[in-house]
Amino acid sequence: MVTLNGQTLTFSEVRRVLFDQERVSSSDESIRKVVASRKAVEKIVEEEKVVYGITTGFGKFSDVYIGKEDVEALQLNLIRSHACGMGEPFPEIVSRAMLLLRANALLKGFSGVRPVVIERLLDLVNAKIHPVIPQQGSLGASGDLAPLSHLALVLIGEGEVFYKGERTASIDALTKEGIFPITLTAKEGLALINGTQAMTAMGxxxxxxxxxxxxxxxxxxxxxxxxxxxxxxxxxxxxxxxxxxxxxxxxxxxxxxxxxxxxxxxxxxxxxxxxxxxxxxxxxxxxxxxxxxxxxxxxxxxxxxxxxDNPLIFNDGEKVLSGGNFHGQPIAFAMDFLAIAxxxxxxxxxxxxxxxxxxxxxxxxxxxxxxxxxxxxxxxxxxxxxxxxxxxxxxxxxxxxxxxxxSANQEDxxxxxxxxxxxxxxxxxxxxxxxxxxxxxxxxxxxxxxxxxxxxxxxxxxxxxxxxxxxxxxxxxxxxxxxxxxxxxxxxxxxxxxxxxxxxxx
Structure with a gap:
């Protein structure tokens, strides 16, 4: 069993999960951080503070305020609208790696998601249910938005998966494994797709x-x-x-x-x-x-x-900062260098x-x-x-x-x-x-x-x-x-x- 904590995942552990189909769990300490981060998001929503991606739209729509009655619709619309991937799907092993890496990133406790989101990602890994994720459509900044949206679709029971050697509807595979889809709440859709996990998994x-x-x-x-x-x-x-x-x-x-x-x-x-x-x-x-x-x-x-992802939540919500950690430049250079070598x-x-x-x-x-x-x-x-x-x-x-x-030159x-x-x-x-x-x-x-x-x-x-x-x-x-x-x-x-x-x- 590989235990994730958001800090210490190694190549050896990744190899065991990808090639040996080893099961994965999360550490108790990392879940405690996740819970604290989540409370900060819920407080922001309840107090109707203006924080990017939690109570605002995305990209150029960052100045559009979203009321607390619409935060669930905001996240659902985000995932559906951003699932614009095209072309052949990533190899199934890459899809498996994306699930693993996204769960590990969320376990750092800076993203404001509920523990159930991470549990579902690990459920998919352990049940060998791998999202069908088209390879084309990512710019590699603002995260791998299109590929990771196709991953997120599976969590809500939409999209397609590879399951037991077949390509099938997500809901069918989830039902067979007794895994229930979730409803994404404040920030969770954004936290799932604002990251470099497609390029990193492929890398x-x-x-x-x-x-x-x-x-x-x-x-x-x-x-x-x-x-x-x-x-x-x-x-x-x-x-x-x-x-x-x-x-x-x-x-x-x-x-x-x-x-x-x-x-x-x-x-x-x-x-x-x-x-x-x-x-x-x-x-x-x-x-x-x-x-x-x-x-x-x-x-x-x-x-x-x-x-x-973006924004990141620090000090139990005392500090919520927008930045650009989703920008894939370090991995972009590494991948170009790898290709040449x-x-x-x-x-x-x-x-x-x-x-x-x-x-x-x-x-x-x-x-x-x-x-x-x-x-x-x-x-x-x-x-x-x-x-x-x-x-x-x-x-x-x-x-x-x-x-x-x-995004109208916001992401330039x-x-x-x-x-x-x-x-x-x-x-x-x-x-x-x-x-x-x-x-x-x-x-x-x-x-x-x-x-x-x-x-x-x-x-x-x-x-x-x-x-x-x-x-x-x-x-x-x-x-x-x-x-x-x-x-x-x-x-x-x-x-x-x-x-x-x-x-x-x-």
């Missing part, structure tokens, strides 16, 4: 996949090095300590460990003096990606425990693919073909990788550099962070496919060199990989092989032996 899922992919890229690169009889000296510790980047030093160390007992690597001058950059500079390039991943992780860890893993991978298949760059059969000329072998796999890399370059354009004013600068998070995830998906192609080509190359000469770790990878993609003995529909390898990489965590089993996945 967390993207990060977790990117981290795993970064480790896998090293394993696959090691296989390529063996297939090309690469020079191991480039990974010598002294080179990388001389520059000083920890992540670069770590990548070089892992490459040495992966290839420690290989008979297919060479020394400088043995066959050639230097390898091409896509081989020789793996620690420098992959290490820079790891630097970015660490930056992204740090920002996501802050944001998953952040109060991001992972795109580079694909860029350098595609160059290694070219070195594996181009007969002018190696001594392997042209395009790794079993019958060069009669059979094309891996020729068009490199084309496909190049296409994906080019697509990544367009997706990597920073979303955060754009802003379009909204926005982050576009949700677009950035979606693009980062698309790039991760494309990069996994590029690495799948490199893996297929590298496996073919090392088999030509001789399995018995491989390092123990890479040989284990080859043995496992051959369960999904057989050797190329004749041309076939390679699209199926690429998909099979991609599916394996998406779900698999690799292990290798170095005194003890170490998991290539944090």
């Amino acid at each position: 967390i899922v993207a990060y977790l996949e990117a981290e795993k992919l970064a480790y896998q890229s090293e394993m696959i690169a090691a296989l390529t090095i063996e297939g090309l009889r690469g020079i191991i000296d480039a990974f010598d510790e002294d080179i990388h300590i001389a520059r000083g980047y920890k992540e670069q030093i770590d990548v070089a160390k892992r490459m040495r460990e992966l290839l420690v007992d290989s008979q297919l690597t060479t020394k400088q001058g043995e066959i050639r003096v230097q390898d091409a950059y896509s081989i020789r500079c793996i620690p420098q390039v992959h290490g820079a990606t790891w630097q970015t991943l660490m930056y992204v992780k740090e920002k996501l860890e802050i944001e998953m425990n952040a109060a991001t 992972i795109a580079e893993l694909a860029n350098i991978s595609e160059r290694r693919i070219e070195r594996l298949v181009n007969p002018q760059l190696n001594d392997l059969p042209p395009f790794l073909s079993p019958q060069p000329g009669l059979q094309s072998g891996a020729m068009i796999m490199q084309y496909a990788a190049a296409s994906l890399v080019s697509e990544n370059k367009t997706l990597a354009h920073p979303a955060s550099v754009d802003s379009i004013p909204s 600068h926005v982050s576009m962070g949700t677009i950035g998070s979606r693009h980062a995830y698309e790039i991760i998906t494309n990069t996994r496919r590029v690495l799948s192609i490199e893996a297929i080509c590298a496996m073919q190359a090392v088999e030509i060199r001789g399995r018995e000469k491989m390092a123990q770790t890479t040989r284990e990878f080859l043995q496992q990989g051959r369960e999904f993609v057989p050797s190329i003995t004749q041309d076939r529909v390679f699209s199926k092989d690429i998909q099979a390898m991609n599916d394996w990489l998406k779900k698999e965590t690799f292990h290798f032996e170095k005194k003890q089993t170490r998991k290539i996945h944090s």
